[in-house]
Amino acid sequence: MRVQDAMQSHNDGLTQAKVARQIGMSRDALSRSLSGQRNFSATELAKLSKVLEVSLSWLVTGDPRPEGSTGRDGQGAGWKHDSVAETVAFPAGAYREVGLGTGTVPQLEPGLDPEEGAAEVARVLDEALGKAFVHDLPAAIEQAYEIGVFVAAEGPAFDARAMRTDEVTYIMVRGTGAWYQANLVLARELGALLGRRHEGIGIRAQAEDGWALDFALALLLPAARLRSVDWNRQTPRELAGFLWESGASARALAHRLDALGIARGPALVHADEGTLQLLVWQDPECLSHHRARAYRAPRIPADLLGAHLSGMRRGVVDGSSLAWMLDTPLEEL
DSSP states (O other): OHHHHHHHHTTTTTOOOHHHHHOOOOOOHHHHHHSSSSSSOOHHHHHHHHHOOOOOHHHHHHHOTTTTTOTTTTTTTOOOOOOHHHHHHHHHHHHHTTTOOOOOOOOOOOTTOHHHHHHHHHHHHHHHHHTGGGHHHHHHHHHHHHEEEEESSSSSSSEEEEEEEEEEEEEEOOOOOOOOHHHHHHHHHHHHHHHHHOOOSSSOOOOOOOOHHHHHHHHHHHHHHHHHHHHTTTTTHHHHHHHHTTTOOOHHHHHHHHHHHHOOOOHHHTTOOHHHHHHHHHHGGGSSSSGGTTSSSSSSOOHHHHHHHHHHHHSSSSSSHOOOHHOGGGGOO
């Protein structure tokens, strides 16, 4: 209905034949999609958003565009492309294309402070993947909360954003070799979702209270564990081991210690916030470990991958959405 509405309200008087030609669809396929007989692919919706000059996030969800950008989707006159919002909205179309959804995300009790919220979530993640859940945080989040976790290897500059619609909830993380930084922003977005700090298409309230970031730091670096370490006696090698096991950066650790009123100690002071250099200096093989590769390549949830592969075998999806998510040429699929 939103595609039809955008076509009818477009200034150029777009016909089905013209739209189909511009986005590379057959007229019959477009007609059947408009009548509800077939699902639009996420790739088709992305192309439609450009031709119809509306946002992809609005086409997929019907939600208003993020504040500060407007379009012909009912949010004002004129249209401004938000490449981050469009990138984050894409997987929602991919879920819809194969009729797949995610579970209902539980909410933390109102009034919990970040420390309490992190402790509660840590217990849930521990049950899903064990105490070393930070070693594969995306998998732990998916198993514990049925929140899809995507890694986008290419695209606009952002660190991580959450997305929630009536049908799906997921988090998209920008690809990086700095897994310790990706863990933090992934945990931050998880906190925003569970702690009611999330407001739709990956956006935040104007008065960001810092709750989600404090939650993330507490999840990766629990206060009790930090207070059990003698930071004044810690060697650089021991610091590197601590960061490796915590899945956190030296910068995050320094920030957390300062917030808790714990002296940093000489090893951290002289680390110069160079987490990667410190880890490689202590263990040159660490970069080949699976933990260090967690956010380097594109990642999509296993259930969505399976649904698209099955759909391709049955001929009900064309593979273009999967190719985009995996950053792989369609002919290789």
